[in-house]
Amino acid sequence: MTATLIPSAATADRPAHRDGNVLRWLAAYTSSMIGDNVYYIALSWAAVQAGTPSQAGLVLSVSAVPRAVLLLGGGVVADRFGPRRVVIGSDTVRCAAVLAVAALLFTTRPGLWPLALLALVFGTVDAVFLPAVGALPPRITGKTQLARVQGMRGLAIRAANVIGAPLGGLAVALGGAASAFAAAGLLIAVSVPLLVSVRMRDLPADPAPVRMRDLPAEDPAPACVRDLPDEDTASGAAGGRSAWQDLKDGLRHIRAHRVLAPLMLVIALGDLGFVGPLNVGLTLLADERGWGAAGMGWVLAGFGTGAGLAALLLTVRGRLPHAGRVAGCAIVAGCMAIAALARVPALTAAVGVAVLVGLLAGLSGVLCGALLQTLTEPAYLGRVTAVSSLVSLGLTPLSMPLCAAAIGAWGTGPVFAVSAAVCGLGGVVALAVPGLRQAELPT
Secondary structure (H helix, E strand, O other): OOOOOEEEEHHHHOOHHHHHHHHHHHHHHHHHHHHHHHHHHHHHHHHHHHOOOOHHHHHOOOOHHHHHHHHHHHHHHHHHOHHHHHHHHHHHHHHHHHHHHHHHHOOEEEEEHHHHHHHHHHHHHHHHHHHHHHHOOHHHHHHHHHHHHHHHHHHHHHHHHHHHHHHHHHHHHHHHHHHHHHHHHHHHHHHHHHHHOOOOOOOOOOOOOOOHHOOOOOOOOOOOOOOOOOOHOOOHOOOOHHHHHHHHHHHHHHHEEEEEEEEHHHHHHHHHHHHHHHHHHHHHHHHHHHHHHHHHHHHHHHHHHHHHHHHHHHHHHHOOOOHHHHHHHHHHHHHHHHHHHHOOOOHHHHHHHHHHHHHHHHHHHHHHHHHHHOOOOOHHHHHHHHHHHHHHHHHHHHHHHHHHHHHHHOOHHHHHHHHHHHHHHHHHHHHOOHHOOOOOOOO
16 A cells, blocks of 8 residues: 655644644544444443353453553554554454444344454454554654644544444444444444545655664754655565564663653553542442442543543644643642542532543643654654553553452542552652653644
């Protein structure tokens, strides 16, 4: 597949929210994410109907294993073959797999095995899809627009969450799991032609990317770092290096970088302190306070509103000065809000605190993502994104059972306080490391 190219200068200064190329990518991404949400509703319903609760839980967890195990390798694939090609291939495979299961459910009652196989396929494809998605924005717009694109992506995720779950529920109500799977497959299918129409930036070839250890230590984003070639001449695929060597090069790139290495630590600490309380912890807190499922829904809506406002802020402004310092301060303030969430007795106050948590977490998340994309050498974007995704999607879910067990032993207040301290430690790292504290987004 030959990528359609546009000169770098043609997109460097064009605002992303007015760039048709970026908007086509955003439409494709949104459609794919809505399809994902519908797919998870369909899978959950079909698994519960076909087996016992424990069997359904096993089916729903099947995708996590290949995603975590193969994610780093997926970053190598994205860098070798180009993110656009990998995203198109991933969505094509996911669409075909979902529609195949939908057709099977329309005609027979096959039990759990096709659902488990589908979850396995999704987890495997996610391992290459996630790094490619993270590596694609710098190839379709200029570096000065990446913070705005991160904000637009955040809005797309919020929209997909709001639209996808009710749409999946409606499809199940009207035609069962088979109809929901068909709807998910069609939504994912919409993304493929849109992605095919997305044009890539015309970047000069670079068969031997400069490594960070060969660059001056005082320059976190040196001008001499060269861009990737077009997807059809990607250096990793044509340079004769093994996939293992490519992976080690990517890890060395992170370790040697004076901003990326501490940034990965900040992301890991922030997610470890955030995932448990805002998932399992919130459910137990709502039960303890007597808020019920409706109350928990209002708190989650407050969080989503705050995160959406943060994404909208970056979408409109496009850039915030002192990005590293602002991200660190937002994490520290956000950890205080997380601790306060377990202390407020009234539901209305909890919703207000949740809005603040979402706003601060969303702001720090968008800024960290934009810094990661702007400071990473283009040749390593897939692998760097894979590492950050592994931290967020592969390791932090392990904190959820630990959080639940700790709350059972010591209560919500102490566990939320400890989780907030872990999250706040990420903010301290961001403010204490000079390279990260002084990091700026391109102007």
